[in-house]
Amino acid sequence: MAGIGFQLKRLFDREGLAGRIQAISYASFVTVGPMLSCMLAVTVIHWLLVQTNAPFHPREIFQAGVSYAFAFSFIITSPFAMYVTRSVSDQLYEKRYDALLPSFYSCMQITLAVAFVPAFLFALFTPLGLAEKIPLFVLYMELVVIWMEVVYVSAMKAYRKVAVAFAGGMGVAVLGIWILLYGSGQAVSASGLLWGMAGGFFVTACLLLSEIERFFRTEKPAIPFSFRKDAKRYQSLWFIGLFTGLSMYEHQFAQWMWNGMWLEDTFRISPEYDVAVFYAVLSVLPSLIWFVISVETAFYPKFRQYYDSVIGGGTILDIDVARKEMEKVLIGEMAMLMGIQLVFSLIAIAAGIQFLPLIGFTSQMVDTFNILVMAFFVYIMTSIVLLLLLYFDDRKGALALSALLLAANLVCSWLLRDVQYQGLPLFAASILTLVAALSRLVYRMRRLHYATFSAQPLSASERGMPEKAEA
Amino acid sequence: MRICIVAEGSYPYVTGGVSSWIHALIQSMPHHEFTIFAIGAEEKSRGKFRYEIPANVGEVREVFLDAFLLEESRWGRSFSLAKGERDALKSLLSGKNDMDWNTLFRLMRDNRWETSTEFLMSRDYFDLLSELCREQYDHLPFREMFWTVRSMILPFMQLVRETLPEADVYHSVSTGYAGVIASLGKYLYQKPMLLTEHGIYSREREEEIIKADWVKGYFKDLWIRYFYGLANCAYESADQVVTLFHRNKEIQMELGCPASKIAIVPNGIKAPEYVDLPGKKPDDGSIHIGAIVRVVPIKDIKTMIHSFYAVKREVPNATFTIMGPYDEDPEYYRECLELVDMLGVEDLTFTGSVDVKQYIGRMDVIVLTSISEGQPLAVLEAMAAGKPVVATDVGSCRELLHGNEADGVDGQAGLIAPVLDDKEIARAIITLCKNEGKRKEMGQIGFQRVLKGYTHEQFIHWYDSMYQSLLREGARE
Numbered sequence: 009m010a011g012i013g014f015q016l017k018r019l020f021d022r023e024g025l026a027g028r029i030q031a032i033s034y035a036s037f038v039t040v041g042p043m044l045s046c047m048l049a050v051t052v053i054h055w056l057l058v059q060t061n062a063p064f065h066p067r068e069i070f071q072a073g074v075s076y077a078f079a080f081s082f083i084i085t086s087p088f089a090m091y092v093t094r095s096v097s098d099q100l101y102e103k104r105y106d107a108l109l110p111s112f113y114s115c116m117q118i119t120l121a122v123a124f125v126p127a128f129l130f131a132l133f134t135p136l137g138l139a140e141k142i143p144l145f146v147l148y149m150e151l152v153v154i155w156m157e158v159v160y161v162s163a164m165k166a167y168r169k170v171a172v173a174f175a176g177g178m179g180v181a182v183l184g185i186w187i188l189l190y191g192s193g194q195a196v197s198a199s200g201l202l203w204g205m206a207g208g209f210f211v212t213a214c215l216l217l218s219e220i221e222r223f224f225r226t227e228k229p230a231i232p233f234s235f236r237k238d239a240k241r242y243q244s245l246w247f248i249g250l251f252t253g254l255s256m257y258e259h260q261f262a263q264w265m266w267n268g269m270w271l272e273d274t275f276r277i278s279p280e281y282d283v284a285v286f287y288a289v290l291s292v293l294p295s296l297i298w299f300v301i302s303v304e305t306a307f308y309p310k311f312r313q314y315y316d317s318v319i320g321g322g323t324i325l326d327i328d329v330a331r332k333e334m335e336k337v338l339i340g341e342m343a344m345l346m347g348i349q350l351v352f353s354l355i356a357i358a359a360g361i362q363f364l365p366l367i368g369f370t371s372q373m374v375d376t377f378n379i380l381v382m383a384f385f386v387y388i389m390t391s392i393v394l395l396l397l398l399y400f401d402d403r404k405g406a407l408a409l410s411a412l413l414l415a416a417n418l419v420c421s422w423l424l425r426d427v428q429y430q431g432l433p434l435f436a437a438s439i440l441t442l443v444a445a446l447s448r449l450v451y452r453m454r455r456l457h458y459a460t461f462s463a464q465p466l467s468a469s470e471r472g473m474p475e476k477a478e479a
Numbered sequence: 480m481r482i483c484i485v486a487e488g489s490y491p492y493v494t495g496g497v498s499s500w501i502h503a504l505i506q507s508m509p510h511h512e513f514t515i516f517a518i519g520a521e522e523k524s525r526g527k528f529r530y531e532i533p534a535n536v537g538e539v540r541e542v543f544l545d546a547f548l549l550e551e552s553r554w555g556r557s558f559s560l561a562k563g564e565r566d567a568l569k570s571l572l573s574g575k576n577d578m579d580w581n582t583l584f585r586l587m588r589d590n591r592w593e594t595s596t597e598f599l600m601s602r603d604y605f606d607l608l609s610e611l612c613r614e615q616y617d618h619l620p621f622r623e624m625f626w627t628v629r630s631m632i633l634p635f636m637q638l639v640r641e642t643l644p645e646a647d648v649y650h651s652v653s654t655g656y657a658g659v660i661a662s663l664g665k666y667l668y669q670k671p672m673l674l675t676e677h678g679i680y681s682r683e684r685e686e687e688i689i690k691a692d693w694v695k696g697y698f699k700d701l702w703i704r705y706f707y708g709l710a711n712c713a714y715e716s717a718d719q720v721v722t723l724f725h726r727n728k729e730i731q732m733e734l735g736c737p738a739s740k741i742a743i744v745p746n747g748i749k750a751p752e753y754v755d756l757p758g759k760k761p762d763d764g765s766i767h768i769g770a771i772v773r774v775v776p777i778k779d780i781k782t783m784i785h786s787f788y789a790v791k792r793e794v795p796n797a798t799f800t801i802m803g804p805y806d807e808d809p810e811y812y813r814e815c816l817e818l819v820d821m822l823g824v825e826d827l828t829f830t831g832s833v834d835v836k837q838y839i840g841r842m843d844v845i846v847l848t849s850i851s852e853g854q855p856l857a858v859l860e861a862m863a864a865g866k867p868v869v870a871t872d873v874g875s876c877r878e879l880l881h882g883n884e885a886d887g888v889d890g891q892a893g894l895i896a897p898v899l900d901d902k903e904i905a906r907a908i909i910t911l912c913k914n915e916g917k918r919k920e921m922g923q924i925g926f927q928r929v930l931k932g933y934t935h936e937q938f939i940h941w942y943d944s945m946y947q948s949l950l951r952e953g954a955r956e
Contacts (some may be wrong), residue, residue, distance in 0.1 A: 321620035
């Protein structure tokens, strides 16, 4: 975490408002930059399409195709990403630098092979034209590659590089589509638009790959990565990734299913809900930014201090004190985070009521948006607590909670499937899980000594202090 | 009757004092059936016996202190311990003397957990340890404390959880883990327990720990107290404690063993076997010095070599024969050979394992330079063969050579020298080498003393009647 941590600390240590603003801008750029780049690109392209009076059909296919590619590439990679994050951080910790690049390429092969299956089935059974299927397939596979690359580049704390790669790629996509629109005008095709997007992400993928090659290329080629051994060791992470990835999109799938419609007999969509989600997600960006700032500047130093006193010969009293301090900071920071997010969520609701009708929101959509803002508020807090549990290496807890989150989402989506409850299932499921997750976090904090020590294997050969899970 | 002998780190895996003592005891009592409960350090020693097990041994039950390596570990369990159980465990961890051993045995053998590791990885154990550290060890690095205590308790718990063969009498030949097992036998089957202590186990462990590199300074105290705690278990449970000589009885009393329990029963030797052994040839002009000893550091062979180097300068016709195995610690043996080479000592031979009786008759003087001893058989053998002895002032050497009120034989059977002092040892040897009359006289005194107080028959008779009387008492209870 050193990279961004030091940078932020230096910025926060600066006097005055300007320093603060700079620090927050930096944190924003590196944390939500990639996500914003993608959303911004999609919005700009949409606006361009409206401006050029592009036909409805390609616009719809493009919108649906892109969101499908995002959702499914994300879900399919999240189990891999979750435990590759851990195994890369282990490799870095154990200074096995030679193993990193081979591990990257083998993970990539496996992930691509797995990701290929649903894409192939989709291509096989949907009536979409080959001209659209091919760029959509390319886009999806590129995104799979990118999500895995992000894990590796983030492991090097090169968050800025990630942000730059996305900004660059999306810039290219927008530029490409702009040229395309002014070239072909009314005759623009969905496949052209998809190729434009794929071109942009190709740039992102290449930029990230060059960073990985630059960071991890070592003198001697190492032995292939022992994927299976690690996979067994971190089996729970695989499921945690799968469950959280599914939970993130489950509410949307449910809407597609209950209240949606078919587009070209290919994409099930629920346009009003999807648009509300798109805007509501923006409301939690402050949490994503502030979480990074707070972890890096307040929590992590205390976290380090605790493990340093454990490893570095602290007496029981030293360790007790370190734990209490960490707990105090953690609770304080969580409260602050929730407060900040609550303010932003309320602002988002107020602004939504005021401005969303101007871009064509119906009152039903505004209602859905409002409840979704609160749902994402609770959901993001739940995700953050899950992440913190992984910091404390509580894989068992995180696994149970992520399973609970998914199960609660499924049940709530079924119970509240009527159109008037749109947004409520995610809220209900998340708040239930949040209560459980916070209790678990407090419990884990209180029993941290025990977990830190007693989870260690007995024989001296395997002995070693736990390595914290990296976020 | 069935007697369960509990031996730790000795019979039947290593040769030497305690092991040959056990072997002789069993062989001489064919009318009893024995079970050996052998505690070894490492699983890899399993089945590697150095003795031919006598026919009256029904079973050799082998357990090893490293067995936990085979266990699967599982953490996160929680068991509710009663206050008495917590107190007992806490006393064990802090090496307190006022232990409730029976509660501890019950706790350790409990079925609530399947394996020892499961218990040692449980919340209850961890909480107890943290509590103890907050109360008593708040200055020690907790992580090291955690591992130290775990490695202390683990073998203990493993052993206590073993199934123990049923017997009429439990006889432990040392305190420590063996003492705990015999106490456990007494607790489980309500049968009498006998403890024979050759050296003083806890003292020996203390010396070892003080010298050990693997224990950090501030943890030495913890380990030492732990072993004293274990010793106390045996002293408390034993119906009868046997010691070999007076000085050890005093130490046992200091350590908390009630004087009323202690009997002094010296080792015995089959004296008739040492009469008329092949002797020196008439034309042999050399002075033969011998040592009946295993080549290991505790016997301090290096000082022995240094002394002989000094002797050789004064008595050029002296030879030195080291009779005993040297394969136990090859590194040390190699160092000894290098020392001989470096000093340029001549006429010094390592015979390896031999039948001592074929050599001892030719000897003029027998030397023992040990750093620590109980009641060395080597000295008894020398005395039985009528040979004068030069021995360091350890264990019962002084009592054997100078005599005590009980044995009724006046005079000295040899000379005593300080430990590690090669000059004094050499001086004593030279004195004997140069004075044949004194050698003869001392040899005779030694021989008489063995006949009076240290015969095999006396020793066997005592144990046989002790077993019988314990059985009767045990049956009465």
